[in-house]
Amino acid sequence: MxxxxxxxxxxxxxxxxxxxxxxxxxxxxVDVLGKNPATTVVVIDEVPMDNWGVAGELVSDRRKRGQ
Amino acid sequence: MxxxxxxxxxxxxxxxxxxxxxxxxxxxxVDVLGKNPATTVVVIDEVPMDNWGVAGELVSDRRKRGQ
Amino acid sequence: MxxxxxxxxxxxxxxxxxxxxxxxxxxxxVDVLGKNPATTVVVIDEVPMDNWGVAGELVSDRRKRGQ
Amino acid sequence: MxxxxxxxxxxxxxxxxxxxxxxxxxxxxVDVLGKNPATTVVVIDEVPMDNWGVAGELVSDRRKRGQ
Amino acid sequence: MxxxxxxxxxxxxxxxxxxxxxxxxxxxxVDVLGKNPATTVVVIDEVPMDNWGVAGELVSDRRKRGQ
Amino acid sequence: MxxxxxxxxxxxxxxxxxxxxxxxxxxxxVDVLGKNPATTVVVIDEVPMDNWGVAGELVSDRRKRGQ
Incomplete structure (x- = not known):
């Protein structure tokens, strides 16, 4: 679950x-906790680079600087 | 709230x-906890079927098999 | 799901x-979208009143004022 | 972090x-808790107005009424 | 990140x-997307069994029935 | 909201x-987007240091090393 x-x-x-x-x-x-895979849910969120910040900066700006 | x-x-x-x-x-x-509806927030996230997995499989693949 | x-x-x-x-x-x-209840997951998070804010105020302070 | x-x-x-x-x-x-900005992550989610509800109503409907 | x-x-x-x-x-x-481990954050939330539901039932009740 | x-x-x-x-x-x-403070909700989650990982390590282990 x-x-x-x-x-x-x-x-x-x-x-x-x-x-x-x-x-x-x-x-x-499954490996670590023995959970049932049939009821294991994984959801991937892809977030625009203008909406993600680290160190107070947009990721889109960091990418421009090659980071 | x-x-x-x-x-x-x-x-x-x-x-x-x-x-x-x-x-x-x-x-x-409101019914179960007597909360104030005016300050109750509901947010719906619609996730692409390629981004949702269950039982280790993409939902888009499960849908192809009729599940 | x-x-x-x-x-x-x-x-x-x-x-x-x-x-x-x-x-x-x-x-x-189930009623609105015809989802399968067997794979519908609901998780309730109970958050301490000192950790929840509305209108810039702790809920614990609002409760003291009868709100 | x-x-x-x-x-x-x-x-x-x-x-x-x-x-x-x-x-x-x-x-x-940084100011309140002395956290390291280099490892502070901020993610902004922009939710369509048809997917956000308050007081049991879509925000898109509230906006039409000028709220 | x-x-x-x-x-x-x-x-x-x-x-x-x-x-x-x-x-x-x-x-x-790291393996699938080549992400930098130094800025990869993982947070584990342990939710009480009375607060987790599946198929409209508390997990605590399902456990009693051996599920 | x-x-x-x-x-x-x-x-x-x-x-x-x-x-x-x-x-x-x-x-x-309020300052950046002109939002109404009365309907702005902030929730703080305090996560045990054994449940938070960065760089593949528990924060509790990093703290022991003075990080």
Missing amino acids: PYVNIRITDEGVTREQKQQLIEGATQLL | PYVNIRITDEGVTREQKQQLIEGATQLL | PYVNIRITDEGVTREQKQQLIEGATQLL | PYVNIRITDEGVTREQKQQLIEGATQLL | PYVNIRITDEGVTREQKQQLIEGATQLL | PYVNIRITDEGVTREQKQQLIEGATQLL
């Missing part, structure tokens, strides 16, 4: 990568 | 259905 | 009230 | 306003 | 298991 | 500091 929410910046994540994130997070809960 | 967040897959939910979800969730908090 | 998160202040909600919130929110998703 | 999530209705927030929100929220954590 | 939130029922998760969840989720983001 | 969620590690935040966080976050939304 676990619920996992993965929040990342929206930078061209492919369908295959999303599949890998969902598979990997589900397996992690 | 309650805050309710309803997360569902993005599959053509209509404006009228959203209205019903918001009305119903607000009324639930 | 919906995920519903109900956040309320921690003010003595009983086990029976929690059951009613979970049952009501699940039924709402 | 704090994580701040600001959820607002999607009503034409500019890039400069987002920068101000991110800068302001980061500074708040 | 990813933010991962793992929500599970509060059923005696050990410190070592938490370490494994945090390590595993961080590594997943 | 904004909703702000501030998640921090549980390290003895005082009631006065919580008041300052709630006041500051509310004022930020």
Whole structure:
């Protein structure tokens, strides 16, 4: 029954990568806690780079500087 | 003052259905806990089917198999 | 597969009230969107009144004033 | 290491306003709790007005009435 | 910069298991998306079994029936 | 109507500091976006240091090393 929410910046994540994130997070809960995969939910939120800040700066500005 | 967040897959939910979800969730908090509806907030997140996984699979793949 | 998160202040909600919130929110998703109740998850967060603010004030202070 | 999530209705927030929100929220954590800005994350979610309800009503309907 | 939130029922998760969840989720983001582990945040929420519902039922009631 | 969620590690935040966080976050939304403070909600989550990871490590372990 676990619920996992993965929040990342929206930078061209492919369908295959999303599949890998969902598979990997589900397996992690099975391996570590013995959870039932059938009821494990994983939700990926892709957040625009103008909406994500770190160190008080937009990620879109950090990317321009090569960070 | 309650805050309710309803997360569902993005599959053509209509404006009228959203209205019903918001009305119903607000009324639930009034009925069960006597909360003030004026300050009850409900936020609906529609998540792309490629971003939602259950049982380690994308919902978009499950839908193709008729699940 | 919906995920519903109900956040309320921690003010003595009983086990029976929690059951009613979970049952009501699940039924709402069934009635409005035809969701499968077996995979509908509802999580209730009870937040201390010192940790919840509205109008720039702690709820614990508002309660003292009878609001 | 704090994580701040600001959820607002999607009503034409500019890039400069987002920068101000991110800068302001980061500074708040520095000023009040002495947190390290380098590891303070702020994420802004812009929610469609049809997906946000208050008092059991869609914000989009409230806006039509001038609220 | 990813933010991962793992929500599970509060059923005696050990410190070592938490370490494994945090390590595993961080590594997943590194492996699949090439994210920088230094700025990857993982937060685990342990939710009381009376506050988590599935299929319209409290998890605490499901556990009593051996589910 | 904004909703702000501030998640921090549980390290003895005082009631006065919580008041300052709630006041500051509310004022930020007023100043930058002209939001109505009366309907601005701020919720602070204090997360145990064993439940928060960064760089694949528990914060409780980082604190022992003086980070």
